[in-house]
Every structure is written in C-alpha cells, then in structure tokens.
Amino acid sequence: MNSKKSKAFKSIIKYCQISIALILALLFIIKFAGPQILRQYIAYGIGDCQSIPILCMEPEEKIIQPSEDLKYIQEDLVFQKFSRLCLSSPKSFALVQELTQRPYYKKHKKLDKGDVIYLLYQDPGAFLKLYPDVKKQGVADNFMFIDRLMRARINKINNITDAFFVIMKSIFTPDVGSQSIAKMIRFRLHNKRGFIIYNQTSGENYFDCGVIDEKDNFFKVYIKDKSGRLDLNKVFSIIYTIQPLN
Helix, strand or coil, X not given: CCCCCCHHHHHHHHHHHHHHHHHHHCHHHHHHHCHHHHHHHHHHHXXXXXXXXXXXXXXXXXXXXXXXXXXXXXXXXXXXECCCEEEEEECCCEEEECCXXXXXXXXXXXXXXXXXXXXXXXXXXXXXXXXXXXXXXXXXXXXXXXXXXXXXCHHHCCCHHHHHHHHHHHHXXXXXXXXXXXXXXXXXXXXXXXXXXXXXXCCCEEEEEEEEECCCCXXXXXXXXXXXXXXXXXXXHHHHHCEECC
C-alpha cells in the first residue's frame, strides 16, 4: 500500500481496530447471550437507526447502467493527474487526492464556492487487510468487501463480522446531508461498478461514490457540490474518466 495514505483511510483503520478490540472483549458474553446483545452494544457504541439512518439502509436492488456524456466530458471537464490516479473533473472544483490538494485556478480564488472532490485510491484486495477473517465468509476482493459494507444493517447483526461491517459503514460514510432522505444505488458503467449514496434535496448536492474497476482497483469519489451544479448523469461521466496510475 502506498506510503502516502490518506488521512481518511488512516482514520478508518484506527477506529476499526479500536472497535474490533472492544467487540472481541465481549466475545465470551456474546457467545452465550446471542445477537440481540451484540446489536444493542453496537447501537450504544456508535448510534442506532434513528441517529444514523444509513445504518438501516441498503442499496436499491436495481442496477443502474448509465451512459457517459462525451460532450460534457470534452467541453466541461478538465483532465487532472495525481500520483495514484487521473480523472477529469468539473471546472472550479477543488480536488483533494489523499494528501495532495489542488485548487482549480489558484489565481482566481473567487471562483471557489466550496465545491470539492475528495479522492481515495486503494490497490486490489487492500480492504481485506483490515479484517482478514472476512475471507472465511467468502469476501475475496474489494468489490465483495464494499458490497458487504453497503448492505450492513444493525438489525442484521448476528456475529462479529456483521458488527465489523456496520462499524465500518458508520466510519466510511462521509457527510451526505440529511441521511434520512439520502438514496443508495448500485451501478455498472463499462468496466466499472459500484455504489453511490447521494442527496440532491437541499440545494447542496452530495455524492459518495465507491467505484471498483475490472482489476479490483478501488476509488472513493466524494463530491461536495455546494453550488448544486451536478446531477447523477454528470457524476457518472466523472466516474467514467477515473483511472489508476500503477
């Protein structure tokens, strides 16, 4: 894994390790008390469905298969190359890839309205290193890990692994506005597939995209669109352009 880990990923590892340690400390009790005690313990520690609605949500069953807008890509997006990935992004959006920050048009800071795209890249199979026991339950790659994470729900916790994914879901989901009205979808776009949590109801748009390509490279594309200029079609076009540099 690249030495320049993002602060976000470091935070995921830190809190994940702490949470797993706390859960394992209660393993003996859980073994005899059953899943209900484990659910209550997790709800008490990180929140319940009322305080964190995303913990009771799953992606819609329908898989969206959009098409990229080549005209939008050519005329409205700007090619950006970072140390680990490249993509084309909307004009006037600042970009943050792990530890690298890149405002768009530094000499025209007045154009910056707080629109930001945060980027994270992880190598194939990287997430399995967080909790190797998931392999015993058939989780073999980044896509299966993220799929399991997105489907994690408090009321479906029956064992330690279920609890791990609920904890990860609470940590891995950034600000998406009001979670109670956010939507979760699955998509497939050429050689990429993944999940998007989005909210477009408050004048400020949020898009949290987990993208996995055919080689199991993982990209997290988190977009804070404070000016409300983007929609799902434009986000899919941005996702279409993202590629690893390895």
